[in-house]
Amino acid sequence: MKEIICPYSWDCGEVFIPQELSEFDYNFVQSAVEKKMTFMIIHCPKCSREFKFDTVQWKADEFGYSNPNSIIKKNEKTTKQLAAILNKAKVEIPLIYFEYLISDEFEPQVSIFTDEEDFTLFNLNELCEKINIDGKFYLTINQLKGFTAELFEMVGESLQKSQNISYTELSNCLVIGSENARILFIDTRDQNSLWIFHPDGGDIEKTALTLGNIVRRDKQHS
DSSP states (O other): OOOEEOSOTTTOOOEEOGGGSOHHHHHHHHHHHHHTOSOEEEEOTTTOOEEEEETTTTEEEEOSOOOTTSOOOTTOOOHHHHHHHHHHTTOOOOHHHHHHHTSTTOOSEEOOSTTSOOEEEOOHHHHTSEEEETTEEEEGGGTHHHHHHHHHHHTOGGGOOSOSSOHHHHHTSEEEEEETTEEEEEETTTTTEEEEEETTTTEEEEEEEEHHHHHHHHHHOO
């Protein structure tokens, strides 16, 4: 496999070979290459930060980190414009979480499992960004539609693993964050419970948390 360039050029930008990745990330990349995946999350072995990677274009992009030296663009979308994007896509973020996203209390790092790496929550801008999954573009918040489309193509719903959420139901769930390859999403049918989706295998697991736990955590610790 070819070399990869860390996308964080302002303080890393190192070039490395896939074999320098962690064992987990290296195996994930190998599997992703075979499946021609266009979206995955791996870690730079030089600076340890997460970044997006497209195995088809062999391209790395920033993920959750921004250049501290850059100037905010004047044409950055307003909350009203972002809400319009969600409305056009017929996405309804639970009000309690939408208000949290646009508040000063929003904190992107959240602990989902004890003694495991924190998940990173997408901010409102990131939720409205488009990502490429198998040649088609989806809003980040709607990316499960892309992954379930691949699952339908591979096995169909009739052969789905025994899980609490069907692929059809999963496609309508809203993504709010991620950790490495794991995707954090909410099930609005089940009191806004939080679940984890594993793109490499299609497994789904329920957490013990809800959106309410995320929104209230600062108040609980104050």
